[in-house]
Amino acid sequence: MFNNYITLKDVDVKGKKVFVRVDYNVPLDDHGNIEDDVRIRETIPTVNYLLDQGATIVLASHLGRPKGKPEPKYSLYPVAKRLERLIGKEVEFLPDCVGSFVEESVSKARPGDIILLENLRFHKEEESNDPKFTENLAKLADVYVVDAFGTCHRKHASVYGIKEFVKPVVMGFLLERELDYFGKALLNPQRPVVAFLGGSKVSSKLGVIEFLLDKVDKIFIGGAMAFTFLKAQGYKVGSSLVEDEMLDKALEIIDKSKRKGVKFYLPVDFICGKAVSDQTPVIEVPYQEIPDGWLGLDIGHASVVLIKEVIKDAQTVVWNGPMGVFEIDKFKMGTFELAHAIADSPALSIAGGGDTDYAIHKAGVVDRISYLSTGGGAFLELLEGKQLPCLQAITTKEV
16 A cells, blocks of 8 residues: 555665655753654654765754744754754754755755754745745755655645655655554554554544444444443443534444444443542442443543453554543553553554553553554544545655
């Protein structure tokens, strides 16, 4: 499915200006310090390869949501400094991403130089896919590399519109790795395939569930989504979050899983509170016994036992979404136990989504998950079976 696209190793980059669209949208603290640099680290194989091949490297990214105008707190300058430390080589930071000064600076750069441009989203034309802005980006490139998986679901200038102005557009190593693992997990997997889905709303994951029912052997739905499925089957769920407009659809999904022979699991118990708060009293009850006025905020210990049973014979595991409000200590157990169960499994495991990524890091098992996707929205769109816009921009191989 993904092997007909041109990749970095298919083109000669020696002596050329290589523009690399990366995703350096890293979390910053209140003082502008980088809290997690994994997205920077993941691009280092691409950067090092280009250095070895004698290319001039121009890196471009977005950071945060500056709404189309410069905002100092969203400057990529701290990223340039971190990248310098990680690769042990000077990174020239430019205060803009387009314009005569940028073009002149890039034209003067020599093979082996690394330039990082300022935040693409300081220009509203990036998100509106403006042709003139895109053309100005293209002036900086002999070869254009898309390596920003986290932005691949956006029809923005730097990952989609660019195809009209520069050839070739090629796939970087990070994007190639993301798609390779996705293919191993869901397009040509070792079976049984087990999927764990969490989060709050069925409506936001409906496409994912529908797609996975055609791909997996077992599916476990936790998080607040579970209560819509339980209420649809006639169970009382107290004050837990429910999407009443999705009750019929929930029953359809359960019926579809039966028809397709997919084993469908819901939690069998919950840890409940009176409010989403550190101070709330807590009880643990079976799924049939959630009292009025109480909210299910995590899966319970019996559900963790069930998860370990479900995962026991898995050869491939896919995970998206937490099992509860794991940001609060009283309700983190289920999500962390799932993270450890997946980490302990010998199965190929692929996980993605912002909350899932955060939970895996917090649980301390990031090095034992086969692949942790760097993209939230893009990962979800792949799980829905959608075509990513960035792939429409990448040059295909001639048959």
